[in-house]
Amino acid sequence: MILQRWKRRPDGSNWGDFGPDDAVGRLNLLTPERVLAAVQEVRTGISFCLSLPLDLPGGNVANPRRHPPKLVATVQDGVPVYNRSGSQAAGFASTGVVSDDAVLLYTQYSTQWDSFAHIGAAFDADDDGQDEIVYYNGWRAGETVVSPIENPHAEPWARFENPNAHELGVDRLAETCIQGRGVLVDLHALFGRERHFVGYDDLMRAMDAASTVVETGDILLLYTGYDQVILEMAGHPKREVLHGTCAGLDGCDDRLLQWITDSGVAAIASDNRAVELLPGRCVETKGLSAPLHHHCLFKLGIPLGEQWFLRDLANWLRQHGRTRFFLTAPPLRLPGAVGSPVTPVATV
Incomplete structure (x- = not known):
């Protein structure tokens, strides 16, 4: 018998809904029935590669701790x-x-998935008045997400050896295959390259403009035009452009977060840096610099895909009056990793 890892779960979370030992979250919604329904979106047999070249964006101005392959x-x-x-x-x-x-290879440098071990929180899951570091569904730091051991004799890039996310490793997501119906929302059509925090009202406006419908088990893709910005810089990005261009979700909009909860989406991916714009605008009020990551990865078990290449797919869908397609996007089956490159494929 598996014992529940928590006595108290975060408000608004789904911990335990898929079982006490669940480690794949809302990917549980990608049932055989939903995959079969997704296959019906294939009408032409045309496929789109949704990955950037993995040496982009180039350099490390996007994130100083990540470097090109x-x-x-x-x-x-x-x-x-x-x-x-x-x-x-x-x-x-x-x-x-x-x-x-x-x-x-830095696993979260370019087109990638975040696993649930990427974002945790200090939270009183034991309901004893003391916070402990926990991750989705109550998996614990030190037990599941194990910190590396320092080896002072190793090369600087390899100094901290053998970290392991164990049950929350990205390999668990890979085992699900991540196949299902993708639904694209074109934010670029509304906001162009403006840096714009997309709240609930904005998202609904973008969906209404293309008669977009999102159902339980769908994989939501958000096109902002950021992928084209990366390509134009050709591996020599400018900091002000990377951090000041194109739209992203507003993780501080409670109505947007509630919509994500209620929508039943299995995963969310975007062509921008982090799906949401960072830092979030509610650091002082909520104490979270990445509130959408907290909501999706920590509370709900919704994987987040970042820096996908969506331009060609978005253009094709717009030209043909469609928003849905069949999506295949498993990460690398790399045991214990907290993120992974991915080469997603959309077939229309």
């Missing part, structure tokens, strides 16, 4: 295995040529 050749006998004849590389015929590589 570093691609290197693997090494055998002190020699890089690139354009190497089979006679030099064990296991290959002498007439063959082999290349082999490796990558240092």
Whole structure:
């Protein structure tokens, strides 16, 4: 028998609704029946890659702790295995040529999913008057989300070794496959490249403009035009542009948060940096710099996808008077990671 990990759950959360050991949240709503219904959105067989090149936006002005991928050749006998004849590389015929590589990859640098281990909170889940660090559904820091061990002899980028999100790792999301009906809301059509906090009224206006309907189990995609801004900077981003361009959700709008709760969406993704605009405007009143992340990842178990490439899909949908499509978007099955690159595919 699995014991519930909490005696008190956050107001407005769904902890326990999918079971005491649940670790995939509203992805539980992607049932076989809903996936079959989503397949019916495929009418032309045309597919769209929804990932940016993973070396974009470039540099680290978007987030100083994240850097572009570093691609290197693997090494055998002190020699890089690139354009190497089979006679030099064990296991290959002498007439063959082999290349082999490796990558240092920051899992949340470019097009990516956040797992539920990305955002936790100090909260009195034991109802004993003492806050403890917990994550979605009461999973605990130190037990589930385990901090790294410092190795002072390692390279600086690898100094803190072996962190592990265990049951809340992004690999648990990968196991669900994340396939279902995607629904795109075109915020760019209303706000262009204006930095605009999108509240409930704005979102409803954007949905009404395209007769957009969101149902339980849908995956909500928000197009803001930010992906095109990233592409135009060609790997040399400017800080004021990255932090001052295009719309995003207003995580401080309580009516918007309630709509997300009531809508039954299984996941939310956007082409902008964080789905919501950061920092949130309610840091002083709510004490949260990323209130939508708190609501979705911590309270409801709704994965968040960031910096997706939505331009071509959005243009096609607009031209054909559609808002729905079949979406496949599993993260890497990387055990214990708190985020993952993703190459989502939308098929119309």
